Amino acid sequence: MVRRIPDPRLRSSPLPVEAASFVGRRHELAKIRTLLANNRLVTLLGVGGVGKTRLALRAAHDLHRAFHDGVCVVDLAGLSDSTLLAQTTAAALGLRDDSTLPPTDRLIEQLVERQLLLVLDNCEHLVEDCAALVDAILSHCADVRVLATSRSALQIEAECTLPLPPLSVPEDDEPSPEALLASDAVQLFSARAAACLPDFELTEDNRADVAELCRRLDGIPLALELAAVRIRSLSLRQILDGLSDRYRLLTQGSRTALPRQRTLRSLMDWSYDLLTEDGRLLWARMSVFADSFELDAVEGICPDDELAREDIIDLLAELVDKSVLLREERDGQVRYRLLETIKEYGLNRLRASGELATVRRRHRDWYADLTTRANVRLEDGEQIDAFLRLRAEQANLRAAFELCTTSLDGARAGLRMAADLRNFWIMVGALSEGRRWLRQLLVFAPDAPEAVGGLAVASKLAVLQADVAEGRRQLARARALATSTGQQAWLAEISHNEGIASLFSGDPATALNHFTDAYDAHKAAGTDFGIMIALIQAATARSLLGETSHALELCEECLEISERHGDRWCAALAMWTQALLRWHWNEPERAETLAAETMRIKEAFGDRLGMAMAMELIAWVAEKRGQHARAATLLGAVQGAMRSVGAPSLFNHLEDGHAACEDSTRAALGEESWRAHVDKGAALDIGSALSLALRRSSKAVAPRPPERPEGDLTTREQEIASLVAQGLSNRDIAASLVISPRTAEKHVEKILTKLGLSSRTQIGVWFATAHPDDATAPPARYRERHHTVGA
Numbered sequence: 001m002v003r004r005i006p007d008p009r010l011r012s013s014p015l016p017v018e019a020a021s022f023v024g025r026r027h028e029l030a031k032i033r034t035l036l037a038n039n040r041l042v043t044l045l046g047v048g049g050v051g052k053t054r055l056a057l058r059a060a061h062d063l064h065r066a067f068h069d070g071v072c073v074v075d076l077a078g079l080s081d082s083t084l085l086a087q088t089t090a091a092a093l094g095l096r097d098d099s100t101l102p103p104t105d106r107l108i109e110q111l112v113e114r115q116l117l118l119v120l121d122n123c124e125h126l127v128e129d130c131a132a133l134v135d136a137i138l139s140h141c142a143d144v145r146v147l148a149t150s151r152s153a154l155q156i157e158a159e160c161t162l163p164l165p166p167l168s169v170p171e172d173d174e175p176s177p178e179a180l181l182a183s184d185a186v187q188l189f190s191a192r193a194a195a196c197l198p199d200f201e202l203t204e205d206n207r208a209d210v211a212e213l214c215r216r217l218d219g220i221p222l223a224l225e226l227a228a229v230r231i232r233s234l235s236l237r238q239i240l241d242g243l244s245d246r247y248r249l250l251t252q253g254s255r256t257a258l259p260r261q262r263t264l265r266s267l268m269d270w271s272y273d274l275l276t277e278d279g280r281l282l283w284a285r286m287s288v289f290a291d292s293f294e295l296d297a298v299e300g301i302c303p304d305d306e307l308a309r310e311d312i313i314d315l316l317a318e319l320v321d322k323s324v325l326l327r328e329e330r331d332g333q334v335r336y337r338l339l340e341t342i343k344e345y346g347l348n349r350l351r352a353s354g355e356l357a358t359v360r361r362r363h364r365d366w367y368a369d370l371t372t373r374a375n376v377r378l379e380d381g382e383q384i385d386a387f388l389r390l391r392a393e394q395a396n397l398r399a400a401f402e403l404c405t406t407s408l409d410g411a412r413a414g415l416r417m418a419a420d421l422r423n424f425w426i427m428v429g430a431l432s433e434g435r436r437w438l439r440q441l442l443v444f445a446p447d448a449p450e451a452v453g454g455l456a457v458a459s460k461l462a463v464l465q466a467d468v469a470e471g472r473r474q475l476a477r478a479r480a481l482a483t484s485t486g487q488q489a490w491l492a493e494i495s496h497n498e499g500i501a502s503l504f505s506g507d508p509a510t511a512l513n514h515f516t517d518a519y520d521a522h523k524a525a526g527t528d529f530g531i532m533i534a535l536i537q538a539a540t541a542r543s544l545l546g547e548t549s550h551a552l553e554l555c556e557e558c559l560e561i562s563e564r565h566g567d568r569w570c571a572a573l574a575m576w577t578q579a580l581l582r583w584h585w586n587e588p589e590r591a592e593t594l595a596a597e598t599m600r601i602k603e604a605f606g607d608r609l610g611m612a613m614a615m616e617l618i619a620w621v622a623e624k625r626g627q628h629a630r631a632a633t634l635l636g637a638v639q640g641a642m643r644s645v646g647a648p649s650l651f652n653h654l655e656d657g658h659a660a661c662e663d664s665t666r667a668a669l670g671e672e673s674w675r676a677h678v679d680k681g682a683a684l685d686i687g688s689a690l691s692l693a694l695r696r697s698s699k700a701v702a703p704r705p706p707e708r709p710e711g712d713l714t715t716r717e718q719e720i721a722s723l724v725a726q727g728l729s730n731r732d733i734a735a736s737l738v739i740s741p742r743t744a745e746k747h748v749e750k751i752l753t754k755l756g757l758s759s760r761t762q763i764g765v766w767f768a769t770a771h772p773d774d775a776t777a778p779p780a781r782y783r784e785r786h787h788t789v790g791a
């Protein structure tokens with residue numbers, strides 16, 4: 001039987017923050033709890049704006065402790081391509097998508113051992129596909145339960161529906177104060193009105209009007225919120241009168257809509273009509289966004305001759321004020337979002353105005369441009385910010401790709417966009433998704449000039465997924481097309497990928513030739529990012545050929561280039577490669593320092609797989625030092641981290657070291673204690689696992705002395721300072737780091753200048769003060785990074 005490893009990473013996956021206060025629904029929350037105890041799928045049903053999403057999120061907060069692996073919320077509102085349903089769900093679970101299994105199978109494989117509540121929010125536009133996915137999950141994963149929200153039922157056997165009524169409204173025309181306060185609708189309206197007009201309160205004088213208003217709005221939360229903002233400029237009576245007129249108009253106009261839909265519709269019409277002309281345009285145009293978006297995107301997409309760019313900021317404030325737009329702040333970044341019903345309303349208006357296609361195209365072009373700019377930043381400093389931005393924009397990128405798959409012109413734009421996302425897809429671990437878009441785009445534009453880049457990227461993603469045969473087919477096509485269309489720039493990338501394919505086929509010698517070609521081609525083109533990757537890959541090939549010292553030199557060259565660009569990604573790859581080489585060279589201390597640094601960088605990228613790979617080496621070092629319990633706990637933490645991203649196993653070339661570490665920790669601790677430590681490690685959240693790994697001994701880390709501003713040394717300089725502190729000469733340092741003595745000397749000179757010191761002894765004293773008992777302390781700027789990025 002498979003043992004279930006506790007996985008707190010899912011339990012602690014952050015649930016969306018609740019913006020404004022939550023009102024009532026005690027009965028429904030209790031009901032959801034009971035229904036979920038007895039049913040595998042509970043669907044909250046109800047009209048738009050009735051509060052399904054809000055209630056599901058509240059239930060998720062309340063229930064997350066009842067499920068061993070916690071709750072995972074998947075917001076489907078922004079997803080229009082149902083074929084990405086399983087992938088989107090897997091991504092919400094934090095799983096990487098780098099396996100070649102069909103996405104649904106992969107998801108099921110990961111969920112089989114989990115006891116988890118999956119919340120699928122806003123299923124209505126994908127009902128049939130959601131039904132199929134949920135059916136598959138439930139029939140394979142015995143301990144998974146699903147809470148769905150939808151305007152129509154999924155209609156599968158396991159489903160139990162819970163129709164969600166609107167909030168309770170006061171029944172009498174002249175309600176008593178108690179009846180008034182017992183009404184959830186009154187509470188919500190009053191809370192939102194008071195937020196708009198601090199003086200607002202329920203009084204003897206206004207209670208009949210408030211009660212009537214809540215009844216007229218059918219207790220629909222979204223309607224109550226939209227009406228409450230009117231309180232700033234209108235009296236309750238005026239609002240009621242305005243409402244009556246609109247409702248009458250709408251009832252005459254449409255006989256098909258249900259009464260509640262009419263209520264909300266009339267409210268939205270009213271909200272819309274009361275906006276300025278520009279506000280209306282903006283609402284409609286913003287409906288092309290999927291999920292959330294930032295100010296620069298609104299400014300880049302929505303303005304034209306009719307709508308001035310300078311007015312956008314004020315208009316956004318107006319829409320937030322009127323409860324049309326939600327403003328969210330995360331990690332110091334402001335993003336906006338339209339509630340689903342409001343977005344649909346905007347989209348209908350946009351369609352009616354005949355502008356839909358134009359604005360969608362502008363959305364696509366703007367995001368294509370964003371990917372180009374972001375890729376430049378990914379390759380040349382500001383990497384982490386660029387990475388986080390692209391990660392936040394995935395729903396919009398998908399929307400842009402969807403439009404690209406509908407025309408030849410679009411496909412060419414899509415291929416350019418895919419080429420710009422080549423690094424991002426690898427960094428974020430979205431290999432399957434990248435391949436999927438490329439497949440669709442290449443069908444449309446197989447011979448377009450952009451197909452060269454598309455094929456090159458597709459081949460890379462394929463070989464990285466160990467789909468070498470497919471990768472090679474694409475490479476052959478890419479090479480032929482690059483040659484016939486004279487696109488030399490892609491030849492370096494193609495050589496690269498041929499090298500990776502050779503590595504995967506167990507032929508490091510051929511791989512090395514390809515990487516050398518790639519290096520030369522990148523050098524000729526002056527693309528440093530490509531050079532760095534080629535160096536790391538060549539180092540891997542050389543290490544497999546047993547040429548350790550040469551491999552270290554290549555990593556070193558990579559680190560020097562990386563330092564110049566403020567790059568982190570390649571630095572982490574190079575340091576991890578070096579760490580492994582140092583380990584095999586019997587230099588555990590150096591291996592640990594490098595692995596620790598790798599881990600800190602991977603943390604900033606939120607790359608749990610990368611963190612796990614580095615943690616593995618730290619476990620080996622701990623074992624070598626005789627810290628058996630810590631080593632076993634770290635092995636467990638690695639296992640937990642791998643599992644949380646759905647990675648099946650460590651790389652092949654780590655297997656021997658892993659087995660050795662496992663064997664000797666087990667022998668030292670005894671089976672029972674060993675198992676307990678591994679389980680303890682597997683139960684650690686990633687933050688605690690990192691702290692454990694980054695501490696060299698069990699001794700508590702003493703508080704760090706205050707930063708000296710002059711101590712802003714580069715990673716390399718910090719490392720050299722530590723060697724100077726250990727009394728090494730320039731020649732020793734050079735030998736140890738596989739650099740020339742002249743380079744070592746230059747580094748030492750730079751350190752002296754930066755610190756304002758005059759001798760090597762002073763460097764030693766400075767280093768000892770800055771790192772009293774933690775030789776793996778990160779350089780200052782990495783620490784700063786962590787605080788600002790908070791990944």
Ligand SMILES: Nc1ncnc2c1ncn2[C@@H]1O[C@H](COP(=O)(O)OP(=O)(O)OP(=O)(O)O)[C@@H](O)[C@H]1O
Nearest residue numbers: 021022023048049050051052053054221222340341
């Ligand atoms: N119980 C509640 N307390 C406070 N606010 C609520 C409550 N229920 C709903 N709301 C607010 O009402 C608005 C609409 O709610 P929500 O988005 O949950 O509706 P929905 O039924 O999911 O709509 P849709 O079908 O469009 O997805 C939101 O602003 C939400 O915060």
Ligand SMILES: [Mg+2]
Nearest residue numbers: 052053122340
């Ligand atoms: Mg909803």
